Amino acid sequence: xxxxxxxxxxxxxxxxxxxxxxxxxxxxxxxxxxxxxxxxxxxxxxxxxxxxxxxxxxxxxxxxxxxxxxxxxxxxxxxxxxxxxxxxxxxxxxxxxxxxxxxxxxxxxxxxxxxxxxxxxxxxxxxxxxxxxxxxxxxxxxxxxxxxxxxxxxxxxxxxxxxxxxxxxxxxxxxxxxxxxxxxxxxxxxxxxxxxxxxxxxxxxxxxxxxxxxxxxxxxxxxxxxxxxxxxxxxxxxxxxxxxxxxxxxxxxxxxxxxxxxxxxxxxxxxxxxxxxxxxxxxxxxxxxxxxxxxxxxxxxxxxxxxxxxxxxxxxxxxxxxxxxxxxxxxxxxxxxxxxxxxxxxxxxxxxxxxxxxxxxxxxxxxxxxxxxxxxxxxxxxxxxxxxxxxxxxxxxxxxxxxx
Amino acid sequence: xxxxxxxxxxxxxxxxxxxxxxxxxxxxxxxxxxxxxxxxxxxxxxxxxxxxxxxxxxxxxxxxxxxxxxxxxxxxxxxxxxxxxxxxxxxxxxxxxxxxxxxxxxxxxxxxxxxxxxxxxxxxxxxxxxxxxxxxxxxxxxxxxxxxxxxxxxxxxxxxxxxxxxxxxxxxxxxxxxxxxxxxxxxxxxxxxxxxxxxxxxxxxxxxxx
Numbered sequence: 001x002x003x004x005x006x007x008x009x010x011x012x013x014x015x016x017x018x019x020x021x022x023x024x025x026x027x028x029x030x031x032x033x034x035x036x037x038x039x040x041x042x043x044x045x046x047x048x049x050x051x052x053x054x055x056x057x058x059x060x061x062x063x064x065x066x067x068x069x070x071x072x073x074x075x076x077x078x079x080x081x082x083x084x085x086x087x088x089x090x091x092x093x094x095x096x097x098x099x100x101x102x103x104x105x106x107x108x109x110x111x112x113x114x115x116x117x118x119x120x121x122x123x124x125x126x127x128x129x130x131x132x133x134x135x136x137x138x139x140x141x142x143x144x145x146x147x148x149x150x151x152x153x154x155x156x157x158x159x160x161x162x163x164x165x166x167x168x169x170x171x172x173x174x175x176x177x178x179x180x181x182x183x184x185x186x187x188x189x190x191x192x193x194x195x196x197x198x199x200x201x202x203x204x205x206x207x208x209x210x211x212x213x214x215x216x217x218x219x220x221x222x223x224x225x226x227x228x229x230x231x232x233x234x235x236x237x238x239x240x241x242x243x244x245x246x247x248x249x250x251x252x253x254x255x256x257x258x259x260x261x262x263x264x265x266x267x268x269x270x271x272x273x274x275x276x277x278x279x280x281x282x283x284x285x286x287x288x289x290x291x292x293x294x295x296x297x298x299x300x301x302x303x304x305x306x307x308x309x310x311x312x313x314x315x316x317x318x319x320x321x322x323x324x325x326x327x328x329x330x331x332x333x334x335x336x337x338x339x340x341x342x343x344x345x346x347x348x349x350x351x352x353x354x355x356x357x358x359x360x361x362x363x364x365x366x367x368x369x370x371x372x373x374x375x376x377x378x379x380x381x382x383x384x385x386x387x388x389x390x391x392x393x394x395x396x397x398x399x400x401x402x403x404x
Numbered sequence: 405x406x407x408x409x410x411x412x413x414x415x416x417x418x419x420x421x422x423x424x425x426x427x428x429x430x431x432x433x434x435x436x437x438x439x440x441x442x443x444x445x446x447x448x449x450x451x452x453x454x455x456x457x458x459x460x461x462x463x464x465x466x467x468x469x470x471x472x473x474x475x476x477x478x479x480x481x482x483x484x485x486x487x488x489x490x491x492x493x494x495x496x497x498x499x500x501x502x503x504x505x506x507x508x509x510x511x512x513x514x515x516x517x518x519x520x521x522x523x524x525x526x527x528x529x530x531x532x533x534x535x536x537x538x539x540x541x542x543x544x545x546x547x548x549x550x551x552x553x554x555x556x557x558x559x560x561x562x563x564x565x566x567x568x569x570x571x572x573x574x575x576x577x578x579x580x581x582x583x584x585x586x587x588x589x590x591x592x593x594x595x596x597x598x599x600x601x602x603x604x605x606x607x608x609x610x611x612x613x614x
Binding site: 154156157160161164165182183184186215216217218221249252253256279280281282284285286288289291292295296310313333334336337338340341348349350351354369370373374376377379380382383384386387390391393395397398401402 | 420423427431432434435436438439440441442443445446483486495496499502503505506507510511512515516519520523524526527528529530531544547548551552554555556557558559560575576578579580582583585586590
């Protein structure tokens with residue numbers, strides 16, 4: 001940055017009076033100080049650098065709001081030189097400005113992705129050459145970010161959603177029109193029949209925990225479909241069923257499911273509302289109550305099917321100590337290892353959904369599983385093509401899948 | 405001397421831990437208290453933090469701006485129709501809306517947040533310096549074989565059977581890692597409880613007595 005020399009003559013003018021002696025002295029001092037300044041600041045004595053040219057700030061198009069796009073051109077005097085652009089933002093052209101980014105020379109575009117709240121901002125861009133100094137600032141704005149109706153950066157997600165939805169709807173339609181859709185039998189399903197049969201023989205109850213989440217969790221819905229099967233078998237064999245709940249909505253849906261299952265089995269007389277009961281909402285209070293029930297009532301078969309968290313190991317370990325046959329099923333990746341270690345059979349991840357479809361023979365569930373299978377096939381094919389192209393140096397598939 | 409709250413916390417902790425020996429009346433008392441208090445707290449919390457500010461106050465203070473909340477309120481009340489035998493079928497309507505809404509939201513979230521990033525990170529070149537091709541190959545084989553394991557339209561026989569067996573091996577390795585990671589977290593929780601018992605309760609108690 002150049003050093004602006006002091007100019008006593010200007011001071012005199014400001015006062016409105018002219019003094020010859022003082023003027024001569026001032027001129028002398030001015031000469032001396034200018035010379036001294038030139039000696040000290042020789043490297044940065046160049047005139048101030050011009051501002052970046054044509055700075056514009058526009059609302060980032062086709063986005064969810066909160067982003068402002070800045071573009072500019074480097075002035076001819078600094079193009080190609082080393083240095084950095086400093087991007088600043090403030091509520092008005094008077095400031096205060098705070099730095100929101102720094103870009104190397106050669107770039108001419110910046111997206112402020114923190115322009116939330118609908119507030120208008122003024123942007124200030126300066127260039128700082130590596131040799132020192134700073135350019136005159138360029139200003140743009142005020143401008144506020146607004147959300148748009150369609151996001152072009154999410155077209156890949158839209159294509160996937162449409163494809164998956166289309167496949168699922170197509171296979172649901174096929175299942176409803178009587179087409180036989182093949183879904184392989186999961187080996188864990190045999191264990192369900194075995195567990196219920198064992199409980200019946202031993203004259204002890206079957207404990208079924210449909211997870212701890214509400215009905216907004218898809219695992220809970222799958223758990224209720226399997227509960228329908230378990231309820232039907234229990235009613236058929238006359239085995240005692242116990243379904244403790246943590247979530248009130250799941251509790252309501254589970255009671256409906258079991259009631260319907262007893263009706264389907266032709267044994268509505270065996271249904272009692274206490275079969276499906278509500279315990280409490282707190283995760284570990286629920287766990288303590290259920291483990292206590294396991295120890296006191298010693299169910300012969302425990303089902304832990306649905307969404308579980310930290311209570312998974314506590315429940316299944318306690319069930320194991322009571323000698324019950326245990327079947328678990330969840331899509332919670334962090335809890336699956338505990339179920340695998342402590343249960344006789346575990347439905348891993350998507351097996352839970354496939355099992356519910358297989359057991360219920362519901363066209364909606366069967367079609368959904370089939371549609372998802374086709375989607376997996378599409379992803380596998382796309383993946384293999386992508387790997388081949390990436391190995392050949394064309395990462396085009398990877399770029400198409402990139403989320404912005 | 406520890407406060408009454410610390411005494412209660414310590415004694416109830418010990419009552420719960422007594423289950424490690426065997427089921428006993430103290431554990432049953434603590435378990436029932438825990439379940440009851442938690443439920444009471446939840447009801448109070450939901451009433452004061454959700455229903456009151458988001459429904460009751462919103463409607464009474466600015467009805468013109470929030471009139472649409474009536475529908476949300478009616479959906480909530482609709483869940484209680486299951487206790488009236490003649491109107492029990494109505495309870496299925498809010499439940500259906502609730503489930504349908506979340507299924508729609510979840511599909512987009514899963515595709516957007518999990519499927520696309522996973523696929524993108526799996527499409528790796530089988531070329532590059534050093535051991536990069538090996539690690540990339542391992543990642544590709546792992547993801548694709550696990551995907552094949554969860555393919556339900558084919559029996560696991562022949563080549564598909566071999567590939568899915570490789571897939572379940574990858575799954576088990578990841579389970580092993582997750583198991584170790586979570587056990588460490590649980591031990592940390594246990595240390596926290598013992599830390600409370602020793603430092604907040606036992607140490608001040610011994611200090612006051614001796």
